[in-house]
């Protein structure tokens with residue numbers, strides 16, 4: 611999506627309309643609008659910019675984010691951003707990635723406990739053991755992992771460039787960690803042998819082939835899109851598989867009459883405003899980690915400059931190499 615160039619008045623108006631559509635009580639709406647105003651003032655005073663992942667709730671997404679996007683886009687923005695403070699509205703591994711790429715900036719996140727089931731599924735020690743088990747085989751990690759894991763691998767990938775990164779490596783076999791389903795979806799698109807890890811996204815693993823069949827039966831005209839963190843059996847049945855921003859791009863280009871997104875709920879809520887021509891069917895799952903990021907916590911984080919994310923050396927430099935290799939390969 612990129613830069614969200616809205617005045618504070620426009621942000622407030624957008625959020626007011628969206629929250630009213632969702633029948634949020636008026637007192638809560640007024641509170642959100644006050645917080646949006648306060649956060650805008652704090653950002654200006656402190657020379658801070660806010661990056662917002664596509665899964666942020668509409669009040670955070672439209673209310674305070676200066677840039678929005680998927681993991682790859684936000685990493686690129688973090689690497690180039692000119693500000694004293696980067697406020698990352700997303701989960702911890704994303705804020706950590708921003709710090710690795712922009713060490714001179716103060717990186718803040720509204721809740722340090724906003725984790726990710728994929729990042730929690732593997733440790734740096736597990737990667738060292740994989741190296742011993744598969745000597746000479748390149749190890750690629752999905753960006754949803756800790757800085758310590760990033761420091762141990764050869765290159766990072768995201769859901770938008772995983773196939774390209776795997777294909778670019780001079781080896782017929784590649785270890786792809788930690789998402790077993792992303793690995794399965796990449797395997798379908800490459801001749802190389804993929805060795806997976808057993809991590810799963812707690813949100814996307816909930817979608818089943820039954821969800822797709824039911825939708826096809828009751829909404830035969832609906833276009834169904836899925837994130838590659840879904841099971842490969844689910845991905846095989848849908849009309850498009852891609853990263854969050856690739857799904858958005860597809861919808862903007864094709865403008866189907868109806869659509870169902872097999873991904874986190876808030877993206878559908880945000881797209882109802884972004885692409886009003888499409889009727890979105892709601893059958894979605896919430897990420898409890900993404901939902902930890904609220905306007906009130908963002909205001910307090912910025913006001914007290916708390917919840918700083920830091921990555922110590924030499925982990926940072928080693929992790930940075932793996933990230934920069936990805937940025938280079940996916941130019």
Ligand code: 13P
Pocket residue numbers: 664679680681682754768769770811837839852853854855
């Ligand atoms: P994207 O890179 O597609 O935005 O995915 C990040 C993520 O955590 C999906 O669950």
Ligand code: SF4
Pocket residue numbers: 701725726727728729754811812813814839874897898899900
């Ligand atoms: Fe992690 Fe899944 Fe939440 Fe994305 S949606 S942050 S992969 S748990």
